[in-house]
Amino acid sequence: MASPDHDLAPVLDKDGVRLTVDDALATVTLTNPAKRNAQSPALWRALAQAGRSLPGSVRVVVLRGEGQSFSAGLDRQMFTPEGIPGEPTFIELARRDDAGLDAAIAEYQEAFTWWRQSDIVSIAAVQGHAIGAGFQLALACDLRVVADDVQFAMRETSLGLVPDLTGTHPLVSLVGYARALEICATGRYVQAAEAVASGLANVAVPVGELDAAVRDLAGALLAAPRDAVVETKALLRGAGDRTYDEQRAAERQAQARRLRDLAGVGE
Numbered sequence: 001m002a003s004p005d006h007d008l009a010p011v012l013d014k015d016g017v018r019l020t021v022d023d024a025l026a027t028v029t030l031t032n033p034a035k036r037n038a039q040s041p042a043l044w045r046a047l048a049q050a051g052r053s054l055p056g057s058v059r060v061v062v063l064r065g066e067g068q069s070f071s072a073g074l075d076r077q078m079f080t081p082e083g084i085p086g087e088p089t090f091i092e093l094a095r096r097d098d099a100g101l102d103a104a105i106a107e108y109q110e111a112f113t114w115w116r117q118s119d120i121v122s123i124a125a126v127q128g129h130a131i132g133a134g135f136q137l138a139l140a141c142d143l144r145v146v147a148d149d150v151q152f153a154m155r156e157t158s159l160g161l162v163p164d165l166t167g168t169h170p171l172v173s174l175v176g177y178a179r180a181l182e183i184c185a186t187g188r189y190v191q192a193a194e195a196v197a198s199g200l201a202n203v204a205v206p207v208g209e210l211d212a213a214v215r216d217l218a219g220a221l222l223a224a225p226r227d228a229v230v231e232t233k234a235l236l237r238g239a240g241d242r243t244y245d246e247q248r249a250a251e252r253q254a255q256a257r258r259l260r261d262l263a264g265v266g267e
Contacts, residue, residue, distance in 0.1 A: 033067025
């Protein structure tokens with residue numbers, strides 16, 4: 001996959017993560033194609049730092065992976081007895097008390113939580129493998145544009161683990177409980193056609209057209225007034241937790257804010 005941000009000076013470039021900013025558009029790129037953008041705690045810390053490094057001007061964030069795979073999941077070295085140098089092994093994590101283990105996993109999750117903050121819209125551009133942590137990273141974004149060779153899979157259960165990098169909530173929201181359970185418990189591949197049909201992906205395109213499709217979507221999002229997009233996103237994200245009448249009231253309140261803002265009338 002060609003890099004659309006290669007001419008921009010990176011705001012961040014470390015541990016397999018590069019962040020570039022072009023006015024209102026930011027691009028976060030996973031930059032270890034030789035390992036199919038495998039994930040590690042260092043990469044998660046870099047992703048969390050990328051989120052903290054976004055300028056206030058940014059409205060749309062694109063997440064992409066270099067090479068043939070978006071992300072093939074956890075770095076396999078994490079599963080070895082010696083683990084990754086400088087990082088706790090799974091055995092060391094398991095020996096921590098409940099509070100210590102919870103804190104470690106919560107820190108890992110920070111890489112996955114900022115993509116849905118209210119003032120940005122995030123788009124995952126996904127090609128090839130998006131396995132386990134890779135699947136969950138794609139799910140962390142608001143929108144997913146996929147190549148026709150995409151292969152999503154949630155493999156944690158087959159390893160005796162559970163998905164714990166924030167992917168379960170969006171997965172159930174997108175495809176429903178029964179299909180989410182089947183996908184997670186079997187670890188099977190979900191390919192492009194099913195991803196679109198089930199709501200996992202917004203659109204699927206040929207691999208060579210992925211960058212262009214994402215640029216077009218980002219451009220369409222940036223063409224809309226920022227405050228209207230922010231209010232609409234908040235309305236839609238909260239809809240599942242509101243009753244029908246509560247949602248009607250939320251719409252009225254949001255529209256009142258927009259009308260007053262457009263008219264220059266204070267509340």
